[in-house]
Amino acid sequence: MTDDANTFEEGDQPRGRASREWEVFVRADIDGPLTHVGSVTAEERDGAREQAGALFEDPVAIWLCPDEAVFRYTDDAHTPGESA
Amino acid sequence: MIPVSTLLGDDADAATVGSRQRGATVVWHVTGATNLECSYRRIGAGPGPADGELTTAEGQDLIDDLAAYGVDVLRLAGGEPLLRDDLDDLIDYATDAGLETVLETNGTLLTEDRAAALESAGLTEVAVAVDGLDERHDEIWGQEGAFDDALDGIAAVQAADVPVTVRFTITDENAGDMEEVVDLLALEGVARFEFAHLEYDEEDVMDFEVDHEAQRRAVRRVCDLTLDAHERGHEVETLLTGNYADAGYVYQYAREELGEDRAAAVRDALEAIGGDAAGEAIADIDYQGNVHLTPDWQRYSLGNVRDRPFSAIWEDESNPVLRKLRDREEHVPDRCPNCDYYSMCRGGSRHRALAATGDLWARDPQCYLTDEEIGLDDPSVSAD
16 A cells, blocks of 8 residues: 555444434346445335335345445545544 | 515515525534424434534534535524534534524524524524414423423524524414414514425324315415515515425415416416425435435435535435436326426425325325316326
8 A cells, every 4th residue: 555545534423313224225227236325214124125115216126234234434535524 | 485475575576586506505403402302393313412413523524515515505403403512613614604504493492692692603594493372382392381482582582683583384283373473473573484384204294284175274374464464564574385385376376366467476486486496406414414305304315424525415416316306397296297386386295295105206295286276187197
């Protein structure tokens, strides 16, 4: 790694409020990439799947990941609060 | 937002003032902390600061991004935003960045000292929730004395010379109190009243919804009380928010009460205002930094400002929901594009449709206008 390589800030702040947050990924067609399309709020996986299915019509795949299972590392130049 | 008093006044064209630009208004819930539990609003997290609230430094970077993006108005909401310790600093920072700031509060924590500090920080306006006369308001906000405390708070803000808007959310419990609230508070010097329809993205909040006939009566009351107040020399300003079916109704009201010429100007103004702005002119950021399409659509987030700046999230039309909302005429139910009032409504609330039916593109359950009123020739499309 060179001196000017990006440094990364680990983000571990919670994102679920009244209940759990689920990151949603969809693949619009079989040749396309899996794309992050936001997150939905639901206590259980089935509720998250139902919401994602209502928001994203006809994808070939929907993936759901509980927010707390995601480890995020962002270039600290783009991490809010790090410039102060 | 439908500026009823301006529309029904002598210069309806003035009602078109206000920005439709993308992200013109951003609501930021600065804290999840609450001191009262409102029966129809579920954004609060409890009495103390919530887990994961944006820090002061994160909030300042957010404000810098909003200002650079061209946001005009930052509405600071909660929870109860006055419970956030650095609120004055954030307002001061936003003011320096060129943003107008509006505080959305239940009013109970506003003292004269607090109001003076907010004024010094540059606060542009305070919006205080008053949801009925004393007992009704106390019941809705779950605390005896909440109404009196809110009125004391309003007086404190007035003493600090900060403009006040009273926000009255119409539910099945309080619609009958509207005129008396306006009369009472107009005597106290309040000049601006917002009547908000219930917005929600969860089924259980629908229990508080008023039926279509009651909604029509409520909107007519707002129009009537506006004209009545003006005839009596009270220059109150009235607004309707939360249901763009009201645009069609207000236009019909203008035709009945003011004649075709003035109604034509009202129609032009309503079309310029342009209807529902979710995903476009209004955006929402919760206390953990999740970006939402509009303030009462909290169960879906486009992304989080801890990962990407708000400006990048709001401009990213690779998101299918954002893209469709901005191209909604292709997706709204058949009834809507054929409606005489589509250009002043744009299909109403998508999150209410989603909560009520499970279908994002179903009819807004609060559209109370009949097929005949909207000029629908073919009854076969009205089922949508």
